Each structure stands twice: as C-alpha cells, then as structure tokens.
Amino acid sequence: MVSILVISHSYHVAKSVVELLGEMKSEPFKFDYLGGIEDHQAFGTDVLAIKNKIKTIDEGDGVLIIADMGSSIMNSQMVLTMLDESLAKRVKIANAPFFEAILASVVANQPQMSVDELLMVAQSTLNQKKF
Template sequence: MVGIVIVSHSVKIAEGVKELALQMARKDQLIIAAGGTNTGDIGSDPMKIQAAIEAADKGDGVAVFADLGSAVMSVGLAKEMIDPQLAQRVCLANAPIVEGAIAGAVEAAMGSPLEKVLETAYGARNMEKQ
C-alpha cells in the first residue's frame, strides 16, 4: 500500500489533514504527519520529513503532500537524505494539501499504485465548491 506523508508548517494542520484523511480512507492506511519543527514551532524540518518518509514506505512508494514553498523545499532536502532506492519511490504530489491528501489516501487505501494515487490527488485541484 502506498504511504502518505503530510508536510505542513503547522503541527496542527498536518495532524488535522491526517485525521480527515483517515476518516475517509481505511483505518490501516499509513498516513504520517510531519508538521512543524522538532521543537513544535511553525516551520518545516527536513530531518522530520525524512523520518516520516522512511516510516511511511512499505515498498509501494510514498506520496508526499506539502503546504507552502519552504515545506516543498524541505521535502526536496529530505529526499536527498534518504536511500536513493527509496527516493525513487517518493513523489511530491502537485495537489492541494487537504483535498489532495484525502483523495490520495482513499486511492491508496484501495491498493492503487503510486502513479494512480498521484493522479487522483492531482484531480482534486478541480473540485467544485459551489
């Protein structure tokens, strides 16, 4: 099953997105929140993200969802710090963090491959709100 990592500058946002995604996906879907810094402050920490990616990988890949620019940069740094074979199975989703993570988690929980999880998450960009 594809693992999901939620990267936000805020611990509360990352945990909240994880909570919402788990409400929609199977309870055994692996979703790791990597929000804030190791001291609990607002920000992003490549080492925290690295640990989350490694914990989320069970061999089928990891879809990472990030909120803002420096979190995206921190994901890139984290990928540079992990084993190169694992890094090939890790993709940053080009999707909104909330809608994309929920859609991606549901798709992953159905046993879909990483490419399909990312495609579904990307599709959440066009979700109508009216």
C-alpha cells in the same frame, strides 16, 4: 500499500487534517504527518524529520507527500536528494491543493495501486470545483 505523508508548517494543522481525514480510510495504509519545529512550538519544517518519517512509513510501495506550501515543499524536494536511489524513486510530492489532495488520496488509496497512480489522483484535484 502506498503510504501518505502530510507535511504542514503547523503541527496542529497536520495532526488535525490526518485525524479528520483518517476517518475516510477504507484500507489499512500508513497515514502520517509532520508539522512545526522545536517540539511543535514554532512554525516550520525539518529536513531530517521528513527524511526519517519517510523511512519509517514506507512499506515498499512508496510514499506520497502532500505538503502545504513553501519550505515544506522545498524541504521535501531536498530530502529526495538525500535518500538512497531505490527509495527516492518511490517517493512522490503532489503538486495539488493541500486539503483536497489529501482527501482524494485517502479515499482512493487501494491495494495494488502504485505511488504514481495515487499521485495522479492527488493532482487531479488541481481543477476541482466545489460546486
């Protein structure tokens, strides 16, 4: 199954979102997070931590990254250039609202779904209305 990686500048935000939305999983896939730097004491993101986490959670079907803003997105994009080509092709970064995209992706993720299909689910939240 596609793994989902949540990246935030804040360790506490990333951890809390994954804990909350992990309750919505109906299938057993890797759902992990990264946030903060300097042992989670400062805001920021770390390129090498992102690279290592992708390698750790990929089970062959790809990794969907949903990042909060700014450098978490830029660092994720940079990591794609550092991965071997076969893995880089299976890693996608969603251009979507942070919380809504994570929720939609967690709920929709099913066996046999490709990373591109899950990316479309995440990005479909761009125009969602709350009411």
